[in-house]
Structure formats: structure tokens, C-alpha cells
Amino acid sequence: MADPRTLARKLIDEHLVDGEPVAGAEIGLRVDQTLTQDATGTLVMQEVEALGLDRARTEVSVQYVDHNLLQADEKNAEDHAFLRSACRRYGLWFSKAGNGVSHPTHMQRFGVPGRTLAGSDSHTCAAGSLGMLAIGVGGLEVALAIAGEPLRLRMPEIWGVRLTGELPAWVSAKDVILEMLRRHGVSGGVHRIIEYHGPGLSGLTAMDRHVIANMGAELGATTTVFPADDAVRAFLRAEGREDDFTELHADEHASYDVEDEIDLGALEPLVAKPSAPDNVxxxxxxxxxxxxxxxxxxxxxxxxxxxxxxxxxxxxxxxxxxxxxxxxxxxxxxxxxxxxxxxxxxxxxxxxxxxxxxxxxxxxxxxxxxxxxxxxxxxxxxxxxxxxxxxxxxxxxxxxxxxxxxxxxxxxxxxxxxxxHDIPRPDLAPPERSAVNTRMLVGPLPRSEAADEQLVKGPNISGLPDFDPLPDRLEAPVLIKTGDDVSTDEISPAGARALPFRSNIPKLAEFTFTRIDESYPRRAAETGVHFVVGGANYGQGSSREHAAITARHLGLRAVLARSFARIHWQNLTNFGVLPLEFADPADYDRVSAGDVLVLEDLHETLAKGELSAHNRTRDERFPVGHRLSPCRLEAVLAGGRIPLLAEK
CATH class of the missing domain: 3.30.499.10 (Aconitase, domain 3)
Structure with missing residues (x-):
């Protein structure tokens, strides 16, 4: 008799196309659905174009317009027109501006228990509330998934969190995930899938679970998984999609790599103080x-x-x-x-x-x-x-x-x-039948019509930069040194000033690292090839690959950090930036901004895993390592995955 399996392991096994599902090993997963939003989707569609794809090869791919909704000038409207034309050309669904945020809207209209979902938004993991294996990744991973390629990632550990009890009045699902962040911090879930189970689930609706699964991204987790049970059935019934329901759960006596337990009845209202989600x-x-x-x-x-x-x-x-x-x-x-x-x-x-x-x-x-x-x-x-x-x-x-x-x-x-104020505990149950809205969802064109569609590109939409291969020797200065937990928001800012340039890489590059050092874009443009040194959990937060591609555009060739957040690490490799880790985290203190570092015989030493960095300014050497699989290493050496595919 086979060993009892967790739900996450079942979902992985059913979609595994290569690799061994052993924690730490690289695996490839078949992708059933993809999700993109407008802040990241314009780059995804440019990558789809660069790949020469004729039509999406997934079961369902959906492009949402939910981020850049303010139209203070023409830029966001141009992006929306481009995205609509790309959906028509490549066979994707298009969710019009104002229809809704991608994650709850996808859950309502397209989420199916047992399916895999790859999304160019870090909160794609919210769909785990329906019993999906939903993973936020960089845009290029999504473009490749749309093209039918497997999603490659490091096999995570499975972290079982047993829920017991019932939430008290005026305490809700948000307090559950804030409690997880209070206990484990923003890097507690790195290289882990969080799987919730236990009797406490009976009091949580599918949308309650969405709240918890969504902010699993703030723990750094690969994704979060809930079983597909009566709560999920009720949700899909309200959406008029009960036929999409399949009951899914872990086997009895399944064991987890890591375990935790939360008594919901013991929770109280929590708050994360400025300026970190785990400052609870x-x-x-x-x-x-x-x-x-x-x-x-x-x-x-x-x-x-x-x-x-x-x-x-x-x-x-x-x-x-x-x-x-x-x-x-x-x-x-x-x-x-x-x-x-x-x-x-x-x-x-x-x-x-x-x-x-x-x-x-x-x-x-x-x-x-x-x-x-x-x-x-x-x-x-x-x-x-x-x-x-x-x-x-x-x-x-x-x-x-x-x-x-x-x-x-x-x-x-x-x-x-x-x-x-003598306010009784209210009945907050959603309606048994939702006001289903499909009118703002535009379905894919027939293949015969799609082939004649032309992409609509306004003046603010640039092409992808050309990226050269990684040289065998790098000698360059450290232009910026960051502390721990630097987010992609600090590398490539969000906000009304920067977001409208998501489709214009040269212009967006002018905002790179400006939250930390306003002089970085100018100095990088003047210097060319350079290094960045980071602390622990470098690149946490949003999946935006702009945080990798704009810095690469300005000459970044390697980042030396104590450790990396998963998605940003993937994005760096996708665009030919070498992600290196200090073999001894204490060596972080042996490098300062302005120091000149030398990496020699890169092609040989990277393959052997015997790499050292020479701080020429201090005349000191220290060992560095990497977690690049042969496939990832090949992409970095080629200058990125798109040049590698073009080469092949």
C-alpha cells in the first residue's frame, strides 16, 4: 500500500513532468491555467511575442486589468489596449478594467480544484483556497507556461498547519495569517508549501481561506493549499459552477515535513505595525x-x-x-x-x-x-x-x-x-447565489480570426532589451549595498509615478532602487557593469520581474546576498543576472558599497560550484555559492532564458 500523501504532494505528483519530488531538487510541473495582471502582463505579452507563440496552449489563460486603473494620461490606456490586442492575438481571456482584482475574480469564474495555476503576481497563491496548486512566479515563467512549457521550481517542503477551534466574535481570517507572520516572520515559509488541515477548517468559508492563502506570500511560501471540501462546494455552487467541484484532501495519517498548530478560539485581533508584515x-x-x-x-x-x-x-x-x-x-x-x-x-x-x-x-x-x-x-x-x-x-x-x-x-x-456600542455578532454569510457577472470577461477569438490580429503598441510600449551572455570574468564595483528583507517595491517601486512605465523598460529603469538611493540609476548608467550586495531574504514581496530586468538594463550582472526570496531569484536568472550567496553569511560585512569585486573563470567555476570572489579594494577573498540547476545555469550564461531559447 502506498504511503499516505499530503494534498500538496498529490497535486505535485499529478502534474509532475520531470524531476524527483524531493525537497530541494528542481522539478517541472504541467501548468493548467495562467493568470496575468496589467502591471506585469504587458511584459509577459512582449515575452510571448518574443517566443514566437501562435496560440496559448493552456486550458485557461486570463489577463486581468486591475492595477493601473487610473488614467491620468494616455499611458495606462495604451497598456490596456495592448493587452486586449494580445489576448485577441494569442487566445487568452481578457478581464476589462473595473471588473475586479485578479485573485478573487479568478476564484469566482475560473478556479477549479485540482488544477495548477501559474501567475505573474505573487498573490496567485490565493487560489490555493479552492484546492488548487497556485504559484506566483516571474512573468517569463508565465509566458513559457502559456507556450506549453513546464513550470520549473525547487521542490518545497510541505508545512502542515493544523487548525482547531472556532474564531471568536470580531476575530477573522486576517488574524489567522497575522498570527502566522507573528510566529514565523516574512521568510518563515521560504521553499515551503503551507497546507492547512484539521477540524478548525469547518468554520472557514472559501473566501476566508482566500485571505489566509493570499498572505502566505508574505511568509515567503511557494504557495498555500487548502482541501476542497463542503466549503469549496458551497462557494462554487453560489457561482453557478458546482460541476467544477472535486473533493480533494490529504490522506489520513499523511505526515508533513514541518508541523504547526493554531487554536482559532485562542486568537485575538492583531495588527502589523509599520513597516513590515511580520511586525505583528x-x-x-x-x-x-x-x-x-x-x-x-x-x-x-x-x-x-x-x-x-x-x-x-x-x-x-x-x-x-x-x-x-x-x-x-x-x-x-x-x-x-x-x-x-x-x-x-x-x-x-x-x-x-x-x-x-x-x-x-x-x-x-x-x-x-x-x-x-x-x-x-x-x-x-x-x-x-x-x-x-x-x-x-x-x-x-x-x-x-x-x-x-x-x-x-x-x-x-x-x-x-x-x-x-452593544453590537451583536452579525450574520456575514454571503448570498447562496452570487450576482454572477461574465459580461466584462471577453473570451478568446477563434484561431482563424486570432491569426489576423495585430498587436496595438502605443509610444510608451518599448521592446525587450537585448541581453548579452555572461562573460567569463567580471570586474566591477558594488554600486549599492542593502540590508535584510529588501523588497521588490524598494528595487522597482510601485505607485502612480512609476507604474505607468511598466511597458517602457528604459524609462522605468530611472526609478530602480530610488527608494534606497536616488543616485543609483544615474551612477549605474554611467558605470555600466556592476554588482549589488544584499542581506537576507533579498527581493521579497511582489513577483514583478521589472526589479530584475531594469537593473539588468542598467548593467547589473551579479547580486551577492545572504539569501534570496524565491521569485526574485528566479527573475534574476531569467534575465542573465547571477544570484550568488555568501558561503559564510558573516562575509557580508567584508564588502562595502564602492568596493571593486572580481569573479574569474566563471564558466568553469560555476559548473563546478567552486566559486570565490576577490574584493580587490581590500585584497581579500571569500567563497560564494549558488543554487543554480544545470538548466538555470545555462540560461544565466546565455544572458537569460529568451536568448537561450533563441539560441536553440
């Missing part, structure tokens, strides 16, 4: 902190109950004069459901500003807070400056905490607020 404390410890802004919504709290909970707490009340109360609906369908239930009226009466369905403030596209004021958000990330305000102070919390605080004007424990 109980709300009661920080209660009374003045706030100037509250934002409810985003892919991290996208469900009907998240907005309904906020409406229940502000009903019949007015938010504090000092607070800007913003609501970001996450899909047009959920907005209709909330309106029919009367919750939108309650939010409006309380002073809420209802924005269009999309990401918006989550990636700094509007809703930037005032300098010196605390912004309380139900978002997944609070990295420095991500909000669009350079010196921001963003806190992350549940919708319950956000709504109570919006009324009082200070950070408030929702349990105490409810007790003071």
Missing part, C-alpha cells in the same frame, strides 16, 4: 494610536463578509472627522452583492468613499496617505513607500479592526468597540 502585535497593545486613513479591500480581504463586517460596525455611525475612510471593492460581482444586501448604503452613510473594483491603493495607485499620519489597511503589504508616500506609516489589520478604528479615529480593538 495584538491590537490592544497599540490601541489608542491616532490614525488618519482607513482602507478596506484589496486581494488580501476580498470577500463579501470582509466588507459586510465593516458595514456592520459603522452602521448608523459616522467615521471620525480626522479619518479618510476608503473602500476598494474587489470585484464588480461582489459590489453588486453588497449593494443588494444594503451594505454599500451603510458604508456610504458612514462616510466611506467607494472606489472602482481594483487594487488601487494596495500598490500606490491613489489613496496615498498624508506624511506623518498612520494609515490602517486590510492590505497584504506595508513595505516602506509602497503606499505612494515616501515616509508612510502603514498598518495591516482585519476589516473589523479597520472599521472600528475608522469610527473612533484611533486604533481600536473591535471587541471592545462592539461591546461598548
Amino acid at each position: 502585535v495584538p491590537v490592544r497593545e497599540a490601541a489608542g494610536t491616532p490614525i488618519g486613513q482607513v482602507v478596506v479591500g484589496s486581494s488580501a480581504n476580498p470577500g463579501f463578509r470582509d466588507f459586510a463586517a465593516a458595514a456592520a460596525l459603522v452602521k448608523g455611525r459616522q467615521t471620525a472627522d480626522s479619518v479618510s475612510f476608503d473602500v476598494n471593492p474587489t470585484s464588480r460581482q461582489i459590489l453588486v452583492d453588497l449593494t443588494r444586501a444594503g451594505h454599500v448604503t451603510e458604508l456610504l452613510a458612514a462616510g466611506a468613499r467607494i472606489h472602482q473594483a481594483g487594487c488601487l491603493g494596495c500598490i500606490g495607485m491613489g489613496q496615498a496617505p498624508a506624511t506623518g499620519q498612520n494609515s490602517l489597511r486590510t492590505f497584504p503589504r506595508n513595505f516602506p513607500g509602497r503606499s505612494g508616500t515616501t515616509d508612510d506609516a502603514v498598518w495591516l489589520c482585519s476589516p473589523e479592526t479597520a472599521a472600528a478604528s475608522a469610527v473612533t479615529g484611533v486604533l481600536t480593538d473591535p471587541r471592545e468597540f462592539a461591546a461598548e
Whole structure:
């Protein structure tokens, strides 16, 4: 009899096309579905074009427009037109601007238990709430998946988290994932799949699970998996898609590589203080902190109950004069459901500003807070400056905490607020039948018509840069040295100034590292070939491959770090940037910005794994290593995966 398997292992085994599923080994997985959004999708479609693909070879591929919705000038509109034309040309679904954030919308309309999903957004893992193996990756991985190529990644450990008990009143799924971050930090899930199981699941809806799975990305996890059970069946039934349901769960007595347990009944409202998702404390410890802004919504709290909970707490009340109360609906369908239930009226009466369905403030596209004021958000990330305000102070919390605080004007424990105002625990169940909306989803053209489509490229859409092979010897200065946990938001900023140039690599390169050192783009352009030195968990956060490609455009050829976040490490290799790790993390202190480093006989030493760096400025040598598989190494030496494919 076969050994009992975890659900994650079953999903991997059923999609494995090569490699051995042993932790740390490289494996290749068949991809059933892909997801792209407009902040990363324009580059994906340019890569699809560069690959010479005729038509998508997946079961389903969907392009969402949810990030760059503000049309202050022509740039974002040009991107949207380009994406629509690319979908028509290559056989993808197109979700129009305002239809909704990719993750909850994909869950509603396309998510299927047991399928694999590769997405050019780090929060693609949210679809694990339906029993999918959903992995956020760089754009080029998605382009290759659209072309029918397997997704290659390092086989993760399986981390089982057993849930028991039931969430108390005014405590919600957001507090579950904040508890995970409090315990394990932003790198606790690196090279792991988190699989939730146990009796506590019975009290969590599919959208509750979405909240937890979504922010698994903040733990650095490869993805998060939940079983497909009665809660998933009920969700798909409400969406008119019960026929897509398949029951999936771990085998009885399945063992996990790592184990943890959370008693849901013991949880309390939590908040992540500025400026890291793992800077978590109980709300009661920080209660009374003045706030100037509250934002409810985003892919991290996208469900009907998240907005309904906020409406229940502000009903019949007015938010504090000092607070800007913003609501970001996450899909047009959920907005209709909330309106029919009367919750939108309650939010409006309380002073809420209802924005269009999309990401918006989550990636700094509007809703930037005032300098010196605390912004309380139900978002997944609070990295420095991500909000669009350079010196921001963003806190992350549940919708319950956000709504109570919006009324009082200070950070408030929702349990105490409810007790003071005698608010009973509300029924937050979503409608049995959702207001299914398919009208803003445009299906693929027939193959015969698609072949005649021309890509629409406005002036702001550049081509992909040409990347030369990695030389056998590198001698170059370290232009910038970062600390630990530097995010891709700090390497390639989000926000209303930079995001409109996502399709224009030379222009976007002018923003590279400016959150850390405003002089970097100028110095890099003047210097050419150079190094960057990073601390631990370098490149955490968003999957945006722009953080690799713009630095490469400016001459970056190698990054030496204590350790790398998974997706950024992949993106660096995809564009021919060598990701090296200090063999002894203490050697990080032996390199300073401005030092000249030398790497010699690279082609031979990389293949043998016997590489050392010479700090010519200090005349010191120290060993460095890499985790490049033969396939990844071949791509780096060729200058990236696209040049390698062209070569072949």
C-alpha cells in the first residue's frame, strides 16, 4: 500500500513532468491555467511575442486589468489596449478594467480544484483556497507556461498547519495569517508549501481561506493549499459552477515535513505595525494610536463578509472627522452583492468613499496617505513607500479592526468597540447565489480570426532589451549595498509615478532602487557593469520581474546576498543576472558599497560550484555559492532564458 500523501504532494505528483519530488531538487510541473495582471502582463505579452507563440496552449489563460486603473494620461490606456490586442492575438481571456482584482475574480469564474495555476503576481497563491496548486512566479515563467512549457521550481517542503477551534466574535481570517507572520516572520515559509488541515477548517468559508492563502506570500511560501471540501462546494455552487467541484484532501495519517498548530478560539485581533508584515502585535497593545486613513479591500480581504463586517460596525455611525475612510471593492460581482444586501448604503452613510473594483491603493495607485499620519489597511503589504508616500506609516489589520478604528479615529480593538456600542455578532454569510457577472470577461477569438490580429503598441510600449551572455570574468564595483528583507517595491517601486512605465523598460529603469538611493540609476548608467550586495531574504514581496530586468538594463550582472526570496531569484536568472550567496553569511560585512569585486573563470567555476570572489579594494577573498540547476545555469550564461531559447 502506498504511503499516505499530503494534498500538496498529490497535486505535485499529478502534474509532475520531470524531476524527483524531493525537497530541494528542481522539478517541472504541467501548468493548467495562467493568470496575468496589467502591471506585469504587458511584459509577459512582449515575452510571448518574443517566443514566437501562435496560440496559448493552456486550458485557461486570463489577463486581468486591475492595477493601473487610473488614467491620468494616455499611458495606462495604451497598456490596456495592448493587452486586449494580445489576448485577441494569442487566445487568452481578457478581464476589462473595473471588473475586479485578479485573485478573487479568478476564484469566482475560473478556479477549479485540482488544477495548477501559474501567475505573474505573487498573490496567485490565493487560489490555493479552492484546492488548487497556485504559484506566483516571474512573468517569463508565465509566458513559457502559456507556450506549453513546464513550470520549473525547487521542490518545497510541505508545512502542515493544523487548525482547531472556532474564531471568536470580531476575530477573522486576517488574524489567522497575522498570527502566522507573528510566529514565523516574512521568510518563515521560504521553499515551503503551507497546507492547512484539521477540524478548525469547518468554520472557514472559501473566501476566508482566500485571505489566509493570499498572505502566505508574505511568509515567503511557494504557495498555500487548502482541501476542497463542503466549503469549496458551497462557494462554487453560489457561482453557478458546482460541476467544477472535486473533493480533494490529504490522506489520513499523511505526515508533513514541518508541523504547526493554531487554536482559532485562542486568537485575538492583531495588527502589523509599520513597516513590515511580520511586525505583528495584538491590537490592544497599540490601541489608542491616532490614525488618519482607513482602507478596506484589496486581494488580501476580498470577500463579501470582509466588507459586510465593516458595514456592520459603522452602521448608523459616522467615521471620525480626522479619518479618510476608503473602500476598494474587489470585484464588480461582489459590489453588486453588497449593494443588494444594503451594505454599500451603510458604508456610504458612514462616510466611506467607494472606489472602482481594483487594487488601487494596495500598490500606490491613489489613496496615498498624508506624511506623518498612520494609515490602517486590510492590505497584504506595508513595505516602506509602497503606499505612494515616501515616509508612510502603514498598518495591516482585519476589516473589523479597520472599521472600528475608522469610527473612533484611533486604533481600536473591535471587541471592545462592539461591546461598548452593544453590537451583536452579525450574520456575514454571503448570498447562496452570487450576482454572477461574465459580461466584462471577453473570451478568446477563434484561431482563424486570432491569426489576423495585430498587436496595438502605443509610444510608451518599448521592446525587450537585448541581453548579452555572461562573460567569463567580471570586474566591477558594488554600486549599492542593502540590508535584510529588501523588497521588490524598494528595487522597482510601485505607485502612480512609476507604474505607468511598466511597458517602457528604459524609462522605468530611472526609478530602480530610488527608494534606497536616488543616485543609483544615474551612477549605474554611467558605470555600466556592476554588482549589488544584499542581506537576507533579498527581493521579497511582489513577483514583478521589472526589479530584475531594469537593473539588468542598467548593467547589473551579479547580486551577492545572504539569501534570496524565491521569485526574485528566479527573475534574476531569467534575465542573465547571477544570484550568488555568501558561503559564510558573516562575509557580508567584508564588502562595502564602492568596493571593486572580481569573479574569474566563471564558466568553469560555476559548473563546478567552486566559486570565490576577490574584493580587490581590500585584497581579500571569500567563497560564494549558488543554487543554480544545470538548466538555470545555462540560461544565466546565455544572458537569460529568451536568448537561450533563441539560441536553440
